[in-house]
Every structure is written in C-alpha cells, then in structure tokens.
Amino acid sequence: MKMMKSLKVVFGILVIVLVISACQTEEKETSSPTNDDISEDRVVLEEKPTIILQTNSKDLAIDTVLECWAENCNEGTATSMEGTSIENETEGIPSTVVLSGTEIKVEFEGSQPERLSYRMKEDSRVVSEYLEDQVIEVYGEGKQHYLLSAEWRTEEGKFQGSKTIGFVLDVEKEKGKEVKEVELKDTTFTHKGESYPAEYHVNCLNETACEAPPTNAIDPYSEWKDEVNPAEVNANIGDEVKIAFPEDVPAPKRLSIHKQQGATGVQEYLQDNVIEIMGEENTKIIYIVHAAWSEKGKKTADVQFAFIVPRPSLAE
Numbered sequence: 001m002k003m004m005k006s007l008k009v010v011f012g013i014l015v016i017v018l019v020i021s022a023c024q025t026e027e028k029e030t031s032s033p034t035n036d037d038i039s040e041d042r043v044v045l046e047e048k049p050t051i052i053l054q055t056n057s058k059d060l061a062i063d064t065v066l067e068c069w070a071e072n073c074n075e076g077t078a079t080s081m082e083g084t085s086i087e088n089e090t091e092g093i094p095s096t097v098v099l100s101g102t103e104i105k106v107e108f109e110g111s112q113p114e115r116l117s118y119r120m121k122e123d124s125r126v127v128s129e130y131l132e133d134q135v136i137e138v139y140g141e142g143k144q145h146y147l148l149s150a151e152w153r154t155e156e157g158k159f160q161g162s163k164t165i166g167f168v169l170d171v172e173k174e175k176g177k178e179v180k181e182v183e184l185k186d187t188t189f190t191h192k193g194e195s196y197p198a199e200y201h202v203n204c205l206n207e208t209a210c211e212a213p214p215t216n217a218i219d220p221y222s223e224w225k226d227e228v229n230p231a232e233v234n235a236n237i238g239d240e241v242k243i244a245f246p247e248d249v250p251a252p253k254r255l256s257i258h259k260q261q262g263a264t265g266v267q268e269y270l271q272d273n274v275i276e277i278m279g280e281e282n283t284k285i286i287y288i289v290h291a292a293w294s295e296k297g298k299k300t301a302d303v304q305f306a307f308i309v310p311r312p313s314l315a316e
Helices: 002-030 035-039 207-211
Strands: 050-054 063-069 095-099 103-109 115-122 125-130 135-137 142-153 159-172 188-191 194-197 199-204 240-244 254-261 264-269 274-276 285-295 298-309
Touching: 050 142, 050 159, 199 207, 207 298
Parallel strands: 095 159
Antiparallel strands: 050 103, 063 159, 103 135, 115 125, 115 142, 142 159, 188 194, 188 240, 199 298, 240 274, 254 264, 254 285, 285 298
C-alpha cells in the first residue's frame, strides 16, 4: 500500500516537471527575437543618417522620436509608430512660424532613404502622405504637428533601419496673398529702363471662379484684344522685356508666354519674368503673358497681360 502511494507521488512530480518544461519550451519558441536572431540577416549602415528640415530662410526645430537600426532592432519595431498619437509624440517641441504655401525641404546627411512619408495633425484633421521629391508643401492656418518617417533598405530590399522625427509648425496666412484687380493695374513691362503699362484681361480672381466654367477656361487673345489697348514697346531682336508685378501682388505660381507673329504662334514658360524678343525683322510681334496663381493644387487667379513689338529689327 505504501509502495503504491510512493509511486503515485513520483508520477505526480514527473507530470509537473514535464508540464513546466513544455511551457518553458513554448515560451522560448514564441519569445521576441534576440540580438543574435537579428544579427543573422542584418545589413548595417556604416553611418547613421541625419535628417535636416529647411525653408528658404531657416532650419526647423526637430526632435528624434524613434530610431530603429538593423543591428539592434527588427523591422516590426520600425512600424510601431503608426498607431501613436502625433500630438503626444511632438509635445514639448518648439514650434516654427511659417507662411501658408511654404515649401519645407527634407535633406539627409548620409545615405538617402528608400521611402519617406509623414503624418500631420491639424485640429481634428489628419493627413498621411508619401514624399516623392523630399518636399513638404505647407497649407492651412494654425498649429500643425508632424511625424516624418524615413526608411532605409538595400537594393535587394533588406531592412537597414528607420528614423522618425517630430516637428511643430505655426502656420500663418500671408498678408495680401489674394490677387486683387485694383493692384494688378500697377503691373508694368520694362525695357531699357523705360516702363510701359501692362494691359491685362482677367480670366478669374478666386478659386470658385477659376474652378467653374466658363471662367476656368483661358480666353484667347482674339476674344479680348478689343477690350484693352496693349502698349507698343520699341524693342529689337535680342532685347529683353521684363514684367514687373506690384509689391502687394504675390508672385505667380506659373508664368508662360504666347508669341504671335503673322501666322506663327509659339508657347513657352517664362523664367525670371524676362521675355527675350525673338522673331523676324520688321514684322509685328504680339506677346501675351499668362500668369496663374494657385494653392493646394487649385487655381486661385488667372490673368493675361499683353504688349506689342511693332517693328523689331536686329539689335546693334
């Protein structure tokens, strides 16, 4: 009888040992990868890249929120920021004042990332975007919180690391950003120190009109030439004529010119507001400068200016 009790006790102990051993084995199999596991297939960056954010006039204040490099963490850790609070992660970072429409350039000291993206929180609005050209266009008004994430991989797609930085912007609307017709009247064409009035035709002067037909169309010169009296600029072939906007008029997002001489018409983009007079001698040239303003990819104003070169000759 005593023998039977002893056997039962021994059997019970063996069962407990086997259960504990099985649990430990299962625990070991499901535990997170160790540094040895990570190091087996790692591709380490020789130098950890630095992220710099710049506008035309200043560097932005930033703070590193998360770094994950192949030698000490795995790819799963790199994506752990996706569900985090943008405001909480950027709390305490000094804000930078910028104007709406500012472009922020993302620069790297070291290797360029394979992928670049950001998340932005403004009031209740959240925006998520991938960046193709390493530029963030800032629009809106008020405080905006950003998390910018960069990811590095080899050409074979092996994870090398990731870095997330935070920054905060105080976005202000630029004063006098709207294009007003009363101010357009002071636009001029200048040639060799002499100014000429830049007669113009308005296609639209606000987003609603610029997006709705028929004002969203560019009216041909033939339809409005009788409404204006374009100045005659006595320029010659090779001379330069510059269009000058008043200080209160914001710079157009896009400038192009259409040159008409006889039956020949040429369309091209304008650089530095300068038109180079080109064409045949002694034949009238009509120049139409097309100025377009936009915000967030939507046109907000569209105006055409015109002048005439009556009898161009070769410049001496």
